Amino acid sequence: MGYLDLCRLYPDVASRLQWLPFWEPDDDLRRRLTESGDTFPYVDMSRAKSLYILQDVRRQTRQRGLEVTWPVDRAPRWEVAHLPYLVAERHGAGRAYIDAVYRARWQSGQDISDPEVIATIGAQVGLDPGSLRLAADDPDLREEGLNALRAVVRDGVFGVPFFLCGREKFWGIDRLAEFAAMVRDNSGGETPRDNAALAQQPALAADQGHAGGCG
Secondary structure, X not given: OHXXXXXXXXXXHHOOOEEOOOOOOOHHHXXXXXXXXXXXXXXXXXXXXXXXHHHHHHHHHHHHOOOOOOOOOOOOOOHHHHHHHHHHHHOOOHHHHHHHHHHHHHOOOOOOOOHHHXXXXXXXXXXXXXXXHOHHHOHHHHHHHHHHHHHHHHOOOOOOOEEEEOOEEEEOHHHHHHHHHHHXXXXXXXXXXXOEEEOOOOOOOXXXXXXXXXX
């Protein structure tokens, strides 16, 4: 919903942003993050919080007139969906890839941890299906993805949707309007990364007790 609200209500803001991926890394990338002194901010979500999110998503999707298919992630490996974004962005198809992956997961209920699903999406947006199918195990892409995770973790990102404008941080769809206004009036002060938005599809990312924070 954060992605759709951003694109539908603030398309001018969406077009100005740098989009960076954020996901729960596999054991290898998590170990390498730890070795570089970075800690991925993930804790298990409580049952009460999970049930709240399910209820809240139903309310908010109805308000927006959306039909959502809640995905069932049986064996998620988020590199399969996230690392191909780096390929897509390199070919000028980053936004098209994001849009297609969101729709596949949240509207069609497809398993985006399946390389064949991602290969099909690649073909749909004009990319080489083979390169996307193999992206999760490509050493160069894994290194690039690791650097992206380091950057967002060091910026204090802990869930999605998460937006940065200069040093100002905004988490959740209820902060989107405030973020968009700040981008539009360019009042964010110094910008270590110009108006960066972090909105790519993650695994469940949670903090230590706030409601929400689920991708």
